[in-house]
Amino acid sequence: ETGVTQSPTHLIKTRGQQVTLRCSSQSGHNTVSWYQQALGQGPQFIFQYYREEENGRGNFPPRFSGLQFPNYSSELNVNALELDDSALYLCASRPRGGNTEAFFGQGTRLTVV
């Protein structure tokens, strides 16, 4: 157990719909990152939040957006879902600082049909 929890664990959506994924970070961790892991691939960085502000973004379109709340939990929102958005979405938290490791949740398996 890492202390990072994600919900839901599985989700099926229709193309064009919108989805919200949630993440509770480990206690004391104020930095949350989201990753997309397609089948057979490594996790790809989507964006990162620190103290409720986005402070880094990967090569993902604007329909991928997020939020971080005062308790450091976070949401990932995806609008206008496409079939290629089907993937495992991972949330990771870590404390602010130079040499720290990231702790990952179990992920949310999103299937777009």
Added chain:
Amino acid sequence: AQSVSQHNHHVILSEAASLELGCNYSYGGTVNLFWYVQYPGQHLQLLLKYFSGDPLVKGIKGFEAEFIKSKFSFNLRKPSVQWSDTAEYFCAVTGSGNTPLVFGKGTRLSVIA
């Protein structure tokens, strides 16, 4: 651009065989290096990490990795694998500060009896 290359897509070994998984990175500046493991149906777990100091780092479950700066490599090793080591292994790199992880595509290890 930052990138991580894992040379082996799928490795099949017999129990008690020795393991070496290759990882090369391209990243400007100071690097922090990680190996994560993903057992079937489980979250990403940290095997070991390198921040500074001794380039030979030891992790959990008998794994070790060596950072060779001149070769931009961080190969993972284990002298004798077990069936329970069957999993997906990911090499990842990050820079100093709060920069996000960049992952390789992963290596699937299958250990057979």
